Amino acid sequence: GPVGSQYCVCKVELSICGQNLLDRDVTSKSDPFCVLFMEVNGKWVELDRTETAVNNLNPAFAKKFIIDYHFEEVQKLKFALFDQDKSSMQLYEHDFLGEFSCTLGMIVSSKKITRPLLLGNGKPAGKGMITIAAQELSDNRVITLSMAGRKLDKKDLFGKSDPFLEFYKPGDDGKWMLVHRTEVIKYTLDPVWKPFTVPLVSLCDGDVEKLIKVVCYDYDSDGGHDFIGEFQTSVARMCEAQDAFPLELECINPKKQKKKKNYKNSGIIIVKSCKITRDFSFLDYILGGCQLMFTVGIDFTASNGNPRDPSSLHYINPMGTNEYLSAIWAVGQIIQDYDSDKMFPALGFGAQLPPDWKVSHEFAINFNPTNPFCSGVEGIVQAYSACLPHIRFYGPTNFSPIINHVARFAAQASQQQSASQYFILLIITDGVISDMDETRHAVVQASKLPMSIIIVGVGNADFAAMEFLDGDSRVLRSHSGEEAVRDIVQFVPFRDFRNAPKETLAKAVLAELPQQVVQYFKHQNLPPINTEPA
Numbered sequence: 001g002p003v004g005s006q007y008c009v010c011k012v013e014l015s016i017c018g019q020n021l022l023d024r025d026v027t028s029k030s031d032p033f034c035v036l037f038m039e040v041n042g043k044w045v046e047l048d049r050t051e052t053a054v055n056n057l058n059p060a061f062a063k064k065f066i067i068d069y070h071f072e073e074v075q076k077l078k079f080a081l082f083d084q085d086k087s088s089m090q091l092y093e094h095d096f097l098g099e100f101s102c103t104l105g106m107i108v109s110s111k112k113i114t115r116p117l118l119l120g121n122g123k124p125a126g127k128g129m130i131t132i133a134a135q136e137l138s139d140n141r142v143i144t145l146s147m148a149g150r151k152l153d154k155k156d157l158f159g160k161s162d163p164f165l166e167f168y169k170p171g172d173d174g175k176w177m178l179v180h181r182t183e184v185i186k187y188t189l190d191p192v193w194k195p196f197t198v199p200l201v202s203l204c205d206g207d208v209e210k211l212i213k214v215v216c217y218d219y220d221s222d223g224g225h226d227f228i229g230e231f232q233t234s235v236a237r238m239c240e241a242q243d244a245f246p247l248e249l250e251c252i253n254p255k256k257q258k259k260k261k262n263y264k265n266s267g268i269i270i271v272k273s274c275k276i277t278r279d280f281s282f283l284d285y286i287l288g289g290c291q292l293m294f295t296v297g298i299d300f301t302a303s304n305g306n307p308r309d310p311s312s313l314h315y316i317n318p319m320g321t322n323e324y325l326s327a328i329w330a331v332g333q334i335i336q337d338y339d340s341d342k343m344f345p346a347l348g349f350g351a352q353l354p355p356d357w358k359v360s361h362e363f364a365i366n367f368n369p370t371n372p373f374c375s376g377v378e379g380i381v382q383a384y385s386a387c388l389p390h391i392r393f394y395g396p397t398n399f400s401p402i403i404n405h406v407a408r409f410a411a412q413a414s415q416q417q418s419a420s421q422y423f424i425l426l427i428i429t430d431g432v433i434s435d436m437d438e439t440r441h442a443v444v445q446a447s448k449l450p451m452s453i454i455i456v457g458v459g460n461a462d463f464a465a466m467e468f469l470d471g472d473s474r475v476l477r478s479h480s481g482e483e484a485v486r487d488i489v490q491f492v493p494f495r496d497f498r499n500a501p502k503e504t505l506a507k508a509v510l511a512e513l514p515q516q517v518v519q520y521f522k523h524q525n526l527p528p529i530n531t532e533p534a
Helices: 104-110 200-204 254-259 282-287 323-338 376-390 400-414 436-446 464-469 502-510 513-523
Strands: 009-019 032-040 043-049 065-070 076-083 095-103 112-118 124-136 141-150 163-170 176-181 196-199 211-218 226-234 247-250 268-278 291-299 343-349 351-353 358-360 373-375 421-429 451-457 489-493
Touching: 009 032, 009 104, 043 065, 065 104, 076 124, 095 104, 095 124, 104 112, 104 124, 104 282, 104 323, 124 282, 141 200, 163 200, 176 196, 176 200, 196 200, 226 247, 282 513, 291 323, 291 400, 323 376, 323 421, 323 451, 323 502, 343 376, 343 400, 373 376, 400 421, 400 436, 400 451, 421 513, 436 451, 436 464, 451 464, 451 502, 451 513, 464 489, 489 502
Parallel strands: 291 343, 291 421, 421 451, 451 489
Antiparallel strands: 009 065, 009 124, 032 043, 032 076, 076 095, 095 112, 112 124, 141 196, 141 268, 163 176, 163 211, 211 226, 247 268, 343 373, 351 358
């Protein structure tokens, strides 16, 4: 499995600069500092503040803001700049120089943004600008070591030794701390261990010059393992090993060394190869410039009920919403931060369309087939409400045309051989799939492409078929027996979230997406577009 956490909770470091700030001091320039707020339950809560830059209208603050990043939440931030007047902690004692609000998603999807500062009344704060740059804090380097031994000391009376290695790093308390233990190789003085991979932070705290200790033991089933020998080295030293030129290190038993005059060593430990690579995270791909391309597919089959009837799933209630709209909002408002042009194709299926009332399983809900794009989530919502009176709900419920529609674009993107685009199809439906064989085939083919499918089931129908497509419990196969190369379908019944806060649906629906994105690009051996070598 992947090294590191399954879910994308990483720390992001934000660096702040100001440009052309307002001058609030009469005799000298402003002394600005920046305060970071986060919206928690509808209120702004102060998270942290920078140092004060003295007499400087173009400050670059040394102190960074560090925030936990959660992909599946909208994390609203506000950056407010003040001119320090007194040593008071109370913000109202200081002159206000302007503020800027956005989501953390907007910052990481651009990596760096520069925006005008606004005053409380929404007017510009002079020519004042703020620049915010994001960087992921976690060290994503992993080290892969391939080790062997030669002529190790014989420890068993009747046979050879059963050697294994243990790797230690210095702990904070000055004691050695165990990091990794290899498997035991039975009956040999010339073992070859399986290559293993550990995070570089685990092995040496990310410091390649730090001394680490390697100890070789002879395994005993009673747990009283016999000490063969040890040595100290560093990752930097082990990295000198190349495939054709292994690095040989003497395994020393200090007691024997003291006793015997002609003692050489207790065998040789060989570093056959040592490679440091990066285990890229979802955030690495986003910061590297990957765009998430969002498409919505909406079920307009007759089983939904007449949209003018309050019992219909497409009936828009006096609050201006229904389960379809709630699902579009929940998913869309998160994903839209990761798509620079915010133009989203919105498609319908299972309806008869004017003027000739033919059934369509992939039509643009804005009735513009050459340009099915809607501007932002608001645009999807408007197009949806506008199309309802003009179509006739019909059937059957065919998913494969819309899946294949998005797959065609994903296939084009995959030709570029770069981690630049990943497609997300949200299908909202009231139930049973009519074209199950074709849909299974479409999903299995799509699993080879940079795309994921989210299905939200609305209403109270039987959703067993959807659970089947969501390969959480077993691998999905097409009707011909071909297996999906990865699980790309996430199914969630809306009814489980009717009474929950609206954020909960987004979390459930999007929880698996970051690892699906990473899994695809790794599978294709594609690093993030802008990345430094390890």
